[in-house]
Amino acid sequence: MSVRTQSALTDRGPRRFARRRRVAETTVLRRQTRVLLGVAGVVVVLGAWEACYRLGVVSKVTGSSPSQIGVAAKVLVQHHLLFSAIWSSTKLFLIGFSLCVGVGLVVGLVLGWYRRLHAVFDPWVTMLYAAPRLALIPLVVVWVGIGVEAQVVIVFLVGVFPMIINTMAGVMAMDRTHFRVARSFLATNKDVLVTVALPGALPFIISGIRQTLVLSLTGVVVAEYFLGETGVGGLIFKSGQVLETGQAFVGVAIFCFAAVVLTVALGAVEKRFDKWRG
Numbered sequence: 568m569s570v571r572t573q574s575a576l577t578d579r580g581p582r583r584f585a586r587r588r589r590v591a592e593t594t595v596l597r598r599q600t601r602v603l604l605g606v607a608g609v610v611v612v613l614g615a616w617e618a619c620y621r622l623g624v625v626s627k628v629t630g631s632s633p634s635q636i637g638v639a640a641k642v643l644v645q646h647h648l649l650f651s652a653i654w655s656s657t658k659l660f661l662i663g664f665s666l667c668v669g670v671g672l673v674v675g676l677v678l679g680w681y682r683r684l685h686a687v688f689d690p691w692v693t694m695l696y697a698a699p700r701l702a703l704i705p706l707v708v709v710w711v712g713i714g715v716e717a718q719v720v721i722v723f724l725v726g727v728f729p730m731i732i733n734t735m736a737g738v739m740a741m742d743r744t745h746f747r748v749a750r751s752f753l754a755t756n757k758d759v760l761v762t763v764a765l766p767g768a769l770p771f772i773i774s775g776i777r778q779t780l781v782l783s784l785t786g787v788v789v790a791e792y793f794l795g796e797t798g799v800g801g802l803i804f805k806s807g808q809v810l811e812t813g814q815a816f817v818g819v820a821i822f823c824f825a826a827v828v829l830t831v832a833l834g835a836v837e838k839r840f841d842k843w844r845g
Contacts, residue, residue: 613633616632617632620635631816639814639816649817652802653798655791656787656791656821659715659798660784662719662722664780666727670727670730671734671779672772674734675734675735678735680738680760680764692732700724701789703724717794718794719790723786725782726779726780729775729779729782730775730779731775732775733771733775733778734768734772736771745763749762776833780826780830784825784829788800791804799821802814802817806818
């Protein structure tokens with residue numbers, strides 16, 4: 568081996584390390600830039616909203632402003648109404664979202680794995696997903712009554728179908744050659760499902776969880792709005808009835824903040840699962 572070849576091999580390691588370091592630094596800068604731009608966008612919109620309110624562009628009777636929303640939130644905290652409403656909505660969301668993910672994952676895997684079952688039940692899944700499920704609220708009241716059980720049913724009906732459809736599509740989109748290769752190594756159906764089908768369908772499953780998360784939050788608002796007037800959804804409904812728009816916007820802001828936080832957390836979980844999938 569010549570001296571020049573030895574020198575090239577010796578320099579390859581540091582150069583590769585430097586290249587990876589530059590890529591990592593660029594990724595961090597891009598992430599920081601996105602965060603800064605997002606924060607700047609929120610600040611600009613809130614500032615413009617506040618200016619329009621003070622200049623009279625936004626009605627002071629039926630409208631509100633960020634400063635008025637802050638005052639309304641302070642009043643709700645002082646009267647011990649805000650945190651109790653948040654806790655009530657959190658419990659409803661956790662129960663409904665967990666049921667949506669658990670049931671949707673199992674049903675989606677089964678329908679995607681067994682083609683005959685898929686042929687039988689896919690029309691029903693499609694019809695129920697396309698149907699206006701909020702129109703079923705009167706029937707839910709008749710069947711379950713008014714209370715926490717009915718609210719959980721509403722959240723479940725609103726959020727479960729994207730989980731079923733995405734999981735089913737993820738399993739069916741996989742190349743069946745992978746399944747045959749796994750079975751050639753004497754893998755059982757359970758082994759193939761857990762070690763091949765589930766990791767392969769993971770991007771679809773994460774997409775389903777993301778959609779289910781947002782729809783479950785929507786379901787919480789709807790359930791609390793129409794059934795019992797409890798939690799943050801009930802707070803929005805009662806505040807709107809008495810033209811307390813500041814308090815109503817507090818409830819809206821809580822749901823928006825929860826959606827952002829949960830989406831970011833789901834993104835972090837997705838990165839961890841990508842490592843497992845790889």
